Amino acid sequence: MSHFAPWKPCAVAVSLGALLCAGGAWALTPTNVTQVARVTGASLSGETLPNPNQTHVNYEVMGTDLGILWDKGGGEVFVLFGDTFGHGWCGNGGCGGGWRSNVLAKSSDRNLADGLTFSTMIQDVSRHAKEILPSKKINFDEMTVIPTAGVTVGSRHYIHYMSVHHWGDPGQWSTNYAGIAYSDDNGQNWVKHGSARWPNNAAYSHPFQMAAFVKNGGFVYMYATPNGRFGNVYLARVPEGALLNINDYRYWDGNGWAASQAAAVPVVMGIAGELSVVYHPTFGRFLMTYLNEHRQAVVIRDAATPTGPWSGEKLLATGARFPGLYNAFIHPGALNGPDLYFISSQWTPYNTFLMRATLTADTFGDNLLSEPGFETQAATPTMAPWWVMGQGGVDRGLGQARTGANAGFVRSNSGWNALKQSVAVQPYTDYTLRGWVRTSANNTEGYLGARGVNNGPIVGEVPFGSLTNYSQLSVTFNSGPHSLIEVYSGIWAKNGDTWMQLDDVSLTRGPNLVAQGGFEQQPSSAATSPWYVEGQGGVDRGLGFARSGAHNGYVRNNVKGWNALKQEVAVVPNTNYTLSAWLRTSHSFNEGYFGARVLRGGPVLNELKLTQPLGGYTQVSVRFNSGSQHSVEIFAGLWANVGDTWLQADDFVLTRD
The missing domain is CATH 2.60.120.260 (Galactose-binding domain-like)
Known part of the structure; x- marks a missing residue:
């Protein structure tokens, strides 16, 4: 029997303005995103960024992407790249001569303020970066082999990779399978393990084709998406010493860990591509980044635990500011303060850059909804993650918002009109949805609520009529069997021109952390997950x-x-x-x-x-x-x-x- 341990104050004091210690885990948001240095390729004419690696002359790496980072031990990180081109590179995107499906660098640089410097790259001959995982390079067979994640356990290094069957439309490639390769000689040579694989299905929709690895509590957690950039995020884990044993993986089923891959449900609602996940010890938060094609931006989420609940998306870097941006791989050796360093790719120069953001307190706290105040909506009508049923959009800078500059709205003279967003939840769990609403004087029937996706069954809603001033509405509900729900606020327009404005929306989980605490959802007399x-x-x-x-x-x-x-x-x-x-x-x-x-x-x-x-x-x-x-x-x-x-x-x- 152990004795109760008293509450421990925050171990790290960080000056972050409004950011206060709250039990060791704070919701975060990124600010002040800047491009620090070039990581690969030759500097372009007029470019003033530092370029410490000069990979075009030192390793014949003229064009490449990704830049997946992980701690390899011994004071170094691995930096892993995708399709790479040398002499004969077309100079615009991934094409041309000197093609290698992947290359690998090492770095011991921890002073990232002036860029990320390599110690070396793995080479097959002098001054030529080696392809570490071979591919057939045959379209509609195995076009290439692209790494998606890496992790080191003891002295053995592991790479998660995807075997690409065909590059389709932008963001919509197909894979043959995902697999794990390993190296026992410090990254010089790699073996693709024959059975540590996740074969894709005939519909090319298997959820574990691209991944991010995080070590925690004796396990390696594997966050994953289907091939391409338009899927949800799923989760599996395996004991650290069993990464190559496919039967030892367990898959998050919404409430617990199941042996069947088919039981997996999303922990995060996509649109998600090219994941990166780390644990930030200063803030006690897990951070997840990925590209959201619908928002044309790299976004970040955070959570206090590996299974979530994960916060809504917050914009990390936009394509409008950094054209062709499509990923953000977090540096694991620079997680000791508010500055977050990550490597991003840009398509047009087809090369990688070190970037920096400053993490600050999130005004909306542990809110599971993305864009709760509509502040980063780029244009009207509404964009992802919100969408409109009927007629509506975003009031931008019109003085109509409750806070900030923007608010969502619907307006029509007939039918159902609503703002909606889908979100991943834990089944049979209590949640509270809140939102600030005001309407035209002739509104007689409006609703704030939650339901199954695709207009599924309602799990909770609150009605409202005419609200002359912004009024906060709330509804507490149980998610029932759903792992994805749709939150909404809308009106039935019955009396001519009718409108509703919505701002500062939040969805938070209830206080009880035990799943199925009353056993009511157990399907048989034999106890099942959780x-x-x-x-x-x-x-x-x-x-x-x-x-x-x-x-x-x-x-x-x-x-x-x-x-x-x-x-x-x-x-x-x-x-x-x-x-x-x-x-x-x-x-x-x-x-x-x-x-x-x-x-x-x-x-x-x-x-x-x-x-x-x-x-x-x-x-x-x-x-x-x-x-x-x-x-x-x-x-x-x-x-x-x-x-x-x-x-x-x-x-x-x-x-x-």
């Missing part, structure tokens, strides 16, 4: 044993040993939590435990020992500090040591103090 049983137990379904609802969990055994109900729950490190549930037991019960521990049989964070039978449902609770963990295991169990012994549990709640 609940697991150690020993003997399951779910009492409709047997009249529940404290509330129809179902409850149980463990029962007459053989000496440990039996427990368990669930993995995402938490914020160094944060206090309170876990509670309602328990009752058999008369033969004399030793049980209720608490939280580190995953995979790790140390107990705190637990309550029970030594007396509980004849009726009794609420028990325990407080604990999460320590360095991003996930913990909650449990309620017993030692069966005096014959037939059972414990029933219902209505689990875990909340942040």
